[in-house]
Amino acid sequence: MPFTYEFPHPAVATDIAVFTLIAGDLSLLLIKRGGPPFEGSWALPGGFLAPDEDLDSCAHRELKEETGVDAELLFHFANFSAPDRDPRQRVVSIAYLALLRFDLITLKAGSDAADARWFPLASLPNLAFDHREIVDVAVRTLRERLGDLAILFALLPQSFTLTAMQDAYDAVAGAPIDKRNFRKVVFDAGLVEDTGELSRGRHRPARLYRRKQPS
Amino acid sequence: MPFTYEFPHPAVATDIAVFTLIAGDLSLLLIKRGGPPFEGSWALPGGFLAPDEDLDSCAHRELKEETGVDAELLFHFANFSAPDRDPRQRVVSIAYLALLRFDLITLKAGSDAADARWFPLASLPNLAFDHREIVDVAVRTLRERLGDLAILFALLPQSFTLTAMQDAYDAVAGAPIDKRNFRKVVFDAGLVEDTGELSRGRHRPARLYRRKQPS
Numbered sequence: 001m002p003f004t005y006e007f008p009h010p011a012v013a014t015d016i017a018v019f020t021l022i023a024g025d026l027s028l029l030l031i032k033r034g035g036p037p038f039e040g041s042w043a044l045p046g047g048f049l050a051p052d053e054d055l056d057s058c059a060h061r062e063l064k065e066e067t068g069v070d071a072e073l074l075f076h077f078a079n080f081s082a083p084d085r086d087p088r089q090r091v092v093s094i095a096y097l098a099l100l101r102f103d104l105i106t107l108k109a110g111s112d113a114a115d116a117r118w119f120p121l122a123s124l125p126n127l128a129f130d131h132r133e134i135v136d137v138a139v140r141t142l143r144e145r146l147g148d149l150a151i152l153f154a155l156l157p158q159s160f161t162l163t164a165m166q167d168a169y170d171a172v173a174g175a176p177i178d179k180r181n182f183r184k185v186v187f188d189a190g191l192v193e194d195t196g197e198l199s200r201g202r203h204r205p206a207r208l209y210r211r212k213q214p215s
Numbered sequence: 216m217p218f219t220y221e222f223p224h225p226a227v228a229t230d231i232a233v234f235t236l237i238a239g240d241l242s243l244l245l246i247k248r249g250g251p252p253f254e255g256s257w258a259l260p261g262g263f264l265a266p267d268e269d270l271d272s273c274a275h276r277e278l279k280e281e282t283g284v285d286a287e288l289l290f291h292f293a294n295f296s297a298p299d300r301d302p303r304q305r306v307v308s309i310a311y312l313a314l315l316r317f318d319l320i321t322l323k324a325g326s327d328a329a330d331a332r333w334f335p336l337a338s339l340p341n342l343a344f345d346h347r348e349i350v351d352v353a354v355r356t357l358r359e360r361l362g363d364l365a366i367l368f369a370l371l372p373q374s375f376t377l378t379a380m381q382d383a384y385d386a387v388a389g390a391p392i393d394k395r396n397f398r399k400v401v402f403d404a405g406l407v408e409d410t411g412e413l414s415r416g417r418h419r420p421a422r423l424y425r426r427k428q429p430s
Binding site for chain 1: 217218219220221223225226227263266267268269270271291294295296297298304305307309329334339
């Protein structure tokens with residue numbers, strides 16, 4: 001049953017850039033496209049807005065259907081609307097991003113996705129459509145928001161060393177920062193509190209901190 | 216000539232919240248709707264995406280057509296996509312905001328707008344569609360971005376007293392702040408430089424400053 005309008009309407013879709021930290025590398029969730037166009041290419045998860053949902057619901061639904069990921073928080077960060085960005089028809093893309101812990105998630109490709117996998121940002125495959133540009137804007141947005149160090153908690157376990165927190169910062173920022181200054185900023189901002197426990201493992205034991213809940 | 220699609224497509228439109236300072240009040244640019252629905256009601260300027268333009272171009276074009284305003288910078292800040300937000304058909308709204316000096320502009324209603332006028336934010340008329348919600352989110356966004364005091368320069372003349380700059384801050388923030396602290400922050404951030412001139416007028420002469428260009 002076709003749908004008819006007096007003037008041309010674009011299709012509207014959401015695309016979602018989900019980032020995580022794997023072995024110290026900022027990594028991105030991609031799906032392998034199960035159908036044309038760009039069949040077999042890697043792309044951001046996403047898809048078309050359904051008649052009865054708003055854009056936020058569409059982003060959550062598409063991410064869940066295509067990758068199995070149930071994201072608590074998705075942030076809209078930009079729109080992509082070049083008239084020729086999709087070879088089939090005009091599609092306006094509403095782009096979202098999220099930061100997650102990969103170890104709490106089991107990826108499960110579904111719907112239009114033939115596969116779902118994490119890729120280190122430094123070695124992404126070629127992406128379908130203008131998704132490389134969407135990823136670049138997502139990374140730039142993340143870096144602009146790093147002034148709020150609290151966004152790092154989404155990438156960290158419940159308790160963590162300050163070195164781990166700084167490594168997360170460096171991975172998102174794409175460059176190392178001054179270590180002593182980082183610790184000072186974290187303490188001055190009252191972002192963390194001592195758990196009273198020490199880390200175990202290969203390294204010298206270090207204090208474990210947790211996020212301090214805003215009072 | 217109708218346009219036919221296999222699945223329902225929403226219409227896509229831009230809406231633009233343009234703010235200025237008039238006699239110390241944060242004020243908003245509204246148009247009076249020249250046709251149904253909500254004919255005769257006040258609303259944000261805006262309109263439907265044309266086939267050959269992207270969303271930013273659409274926002275600039277619609278603002279110019281309906282109000283005569285040629286905005287240098289429009290910022291996308293949110294989308295509004297509740298399925299029933301327009302009584303005619305589904306319309307996804309891509310919302311933009313701008314800060315301008317009203318005294319550099321001659322308003323000129325055109326296209327779908329029967330009138331175009333500035334209203335103090337504190338005494339807006341009833342607005343069509345969900346435009347009151349769009350305005351509320353625009354104001355919240357502006358206030359969140361006030362951490363970057365440089366956004367105030369869009370509201371100020373070339374040279375200004377620090378009192379005028381602080382009045383602009385207070386008008387956007389919706390509440391007065393500590394005067395001495397404001398001056399300290401402005402100077403510490405190296406945002407302004409002394410013009411060497413003094414203000415004239417009803418008040419005691421005060422130093423005039425201008426925006427310091429980032430070096």
